[in-house]
Amino acid sequence: MKRNKQINIRHALALAGTFSFLSCCTKACLLPFLTLYFRQLGLNPAMTGIIMGTKHLVSLVWSPLAALLSKHYNKRRAVIVASLLSSAVVALLLLLLPPVNVHMQVSSCNMSALRVDPTQSVETKVLTSRVSPGTASTETHPEAPVSLSVVPPAVNTVKDTISVVTTGKSSPHLHDHPHENTSVVVHNSLTTESSVSSVQTAMKNKRSAPAQGGKQEGGLDFLGSLKAMDDLHQLFFMILLIVLLWECVSCPLEWTVDDGLYEYLDFADASDHYSNTGMWGLLGAVLGVGGTGLLVSTLNCLIAANTPRIAAHFYFFAGLVALILPVAMSLPLHLNKKRDRANRLLKAVQLIRGSPHALLCAFTTLLVGVAGSAVDNFLLWQMQDHGSSELHMGLSLAVALLSQAAFPLLAGRVSKLLSPGRILTIGAASLSLQCFYYSFLWSAWAALPAQLLSCLSAGALWWAVKVQCEDVATAGAERKVKRTYESLSLHLGGGLGSFAGGFVVQRFGLAWLFRGVAVGLMLWCVFLPLLQWKAPRQRRINYSRLLAAEASEASDSESEQDRDWLDKAVDADAGNNSSGQRRNH
DSSP states (O other), X not given: OOTTSOOOHHHHHHHHHHHHHHHHHHHHHHGGGHHHHHHHHTOOHHHXXXXXXXXXXXXXXXXXXXXXXXXXXXXXXXXXXXXXXXXXHHHXXXXXXXXXXXXXXXXXXXXXXXXXXXXXXXXXXXXXXXXXXXXXXXXXXXTSOOOEEEOOOSSOOSOEEEEEEETTSOOSSOTTOOOSSEEEEEEEGGGSHHHHHHHHHHHHHHHHHHHHHHHHXXXXXXXXXXXXXXXXXXXXXXXXXXXXXXXXXXXXXXXXXXXXXXHHHHHTTOGGGGGGHHHHHXXXXXXXXXXXXXXHHTSOSEEETTEEGGGHHHHHHHXXXXXXXXHXXXXXXXXXXXXXXXXXXXXXXXXXXXXXXXXXXXXXXXXXXXXXXXXXXXXXXXXXXXXXXXXXXXXXXXXXXXXXXXXXXXXXXXXXXXXXXXXXXXXXXXXXXXXXXXXXXXXXXXXXXXXXXXXXXXXXXXXXXXXXXXXXXXXXXXXXXXXXXXXXXXXXXXXXXXXXXXXXXXXXXXXXXXXHHHHHHHHHHHHHHHHXXXXXOOOOOOHHHXXXXXXXXXXXXXXXXXXXXXXXXXXXXXXXXXXXXXXXX
16 A cells, blocks of 8 residues: 555445444354254254364464464455355355254244253154144143153163154054043154164174274274264264364454454554444344344244254355455455564463463453353253243344443443452353353243343453453553453353363253353352452553653753753854954954
């Protein structure tokens, strides 16, 4: 970019805000509902946690590296366009994967009428039938008593079949039990035809194991070993590969756009206004998650043959990507190769490590990221088990984002009453209360009141982190320090929390996951004020005052030099005049 070229700051800020709005709206259409789709396909909590944790860790490593490479080779715009197109295409690949013994219509529409054990994936078959005309109609309800007929399994199996049948009619499994009431029969999958075929497949795999052993030991037959797995693990590895590819092509987008726009506005000395685009991103996320939740809930159970309505989230995502492309191609991106050559992320880490209060803030954001992953990954599972539909989920998440966006309006008054350290503690404690509340949901709308606490758990917490960044960072490094905190919370903490949360849900259930997270955060909030009080506070250096002082000292020295020169000139002139007068005499 040439120096004499005019920069339209208003136009640049308008494009930046539009892109932030549309980008966050696009992600909010799909990402909050992604784990719900994995559950519908048949994945268990541990598998879901591994996939989401791997997704966060890939973004932690690849986002800064991809942004650095795109700047080094001056390919920012190409990376942005390729990232948008590739992310839409790869996301649609997930729709090609078939579920594992799941009736899509039941799992997408009638799942709210069933209370499923959270340690099980949605690998159940629910067959509903009407009662005889002479009897009153009955509905399956989470609180309704049912009669269970359990057949003990001959071997350990993963899948059980739950069948709701009317025993008044003939049934291949219940022809000896003529009753008029509806009953729920739980029997092992070995009694079904699909289980017989699975046993035969397992026997064939067992027989062919010696023949395949040599190839597996050599590591030359990965596809053969994948075919030898059961359907559930095949599905898990296919989803994991697709999600890895999806994250690799999508995660460079945010950092690349952020760096290009910031450098462009900084070139015009208008980078202070760039932070205002974050509010447009929150509003876009509100529209995306609330709007798609409302639209998807109005669709039929199946939007096409064997395609559940939850797949509409993927189509909305792809459609909005096409809408973003013209804006992305018009973004003003600036490449300044002379500046920022050093790795300022490492410098930001050193600044955080050198301040005890900054370290406490970093550890708090890490714990908040671990706890937030439990909410992001499994809150919708908990809501679904208590009767929530896409409408309840979308509006609930939209209320949380609106509450978070409202905190800047209260920041001025709150900062006069509380210090940033106390606000940080209050934010973590609010998230703890939210998680504890989520463990006791009882109806479809029950999660809505707790979402109002997001004003403190997210809005106040990140405001305190921003103040901490300004306090510890040197001139020009505030943005890098803030990005370090975000990476610690959203990616490292989110990854670790996803791994741990999946196994906790698999072992203990959804309710105990939220209770454990709440107890852990609350214990940290008890010790955090004490540690902040004991930690030595370093005096903040006011660089503006230093510059003003240096300028005043320089002006004083210059004035003294001017006065010295003037005095010498006057003295010399006076000496010349006196000598001239003596000569005349």
